[in-house]
Amino acid sequence: MQKSFFFGFGVKLAIVGALIATMIMSCKPEVKTLDINGKMLKAIESNVIITEDSQKLVLNEDSISKIYYLVRHAEKDTSIKDEPPLTTEGLIRATKIADIMRGTRVDAIYSTITMRTMFTVDSLADIKAMKILPYENKTLKDLLETVKNSTDYNRIFIVGHSNTIPSITNTLAGRDIFTKTFDESDYGNFVIVVEKKSGATDVYTLRY
Numbered sequence: 001m002q003k004s005f006f007f008g009f010g011v012k013l014a015i016v017g018a019l020i021a022t023m024i025m026s027c028k029p030e031v032k033t034l035d036i037n038g039k040m041l042k043a044i045e046s047n048v049i050i051t052e053d054s055q056k057l058v059l060n061e062d063s064i065s066k067i068y069y070l071v072r073h074a075e076k077d078t079s080i081k082d083e084p085p086l087t088t089e090g091l092i093r094a095t096k097i098a099d100i101m102r103g104t105r106v107d108a109i110y111s112t113i114t115m116r117t118m119f120t121v122d123s124l125a126d127i128k129a130m131k132i133l134p135y136e137n138k139t140l141k142d143l144l145e146t147v148k149n150s151t152d153y154n155r156i157f158i159v160g161h162s163n164t165i166p167s168i169t170n171t172l173a174g175r176d177i178f179t180k181t182f183d184e185s186d187y188g189n190f191v192i193v194v195e196k197k198s199g200a201t202d203v204y205t206l207r208y
Helices: 001-026 088-103 115-120 121-126 135-147 164-172
Strands: 043-045 048-051 056-058 064-072 108-112 132-135 155-160 189-195 202-206
Touching: 001 121, 048 202, 064 135, 064 164, 088 115, 088 121, 108 115, 108 121, 108 135, 115 121, 115 155, 132 135, 135 155, 135 164, 155 164, 164 189, 164 202
Parallel strands: 064 155, 108 132, 108 155
Antiparallel strands: 043 048, 048 056, 064 189, 189 202
């Protein structure tokens, strides 16, 4: 009888303990990943991505292998067919890129050999005291292999075109983030691909 009593009491204690644990777990606030996709980008300060509405996404530096910053060239003068320069709006956008990237590390800046792409990252290259490294669309696959395997360049800025930045993003991410090219009139995409040491990637599609 005594043995049965203690056995029953033990079972009751176990049940009560399980109920208390469940209640404690249910009271814990749900941890949500900050969603900054589609937001306007204000600045990148060290490893913190800051949006115009003051949201701050902190990247875990210890888990990161590489970060790629990808943009299409800024607004071009469509009245000029051969080697169009940037418009006034485009030059302002180029300056904004420099302001966004001012407080964070950049190891390499890559651009196609066109006036519109070169001038898009000209201000960035100036504030970082860096040379712009040229590439051609026909050797894009080789470029991506080079930057992925580089041990010297781990924070990489690439400017391209409406029909190349989406495919560059997909290649670096290892999955389809974009299913079509950017609209010809859309110059405001700012894509960040974070490659982790584990091999996984996080992709943030922002505006600027």
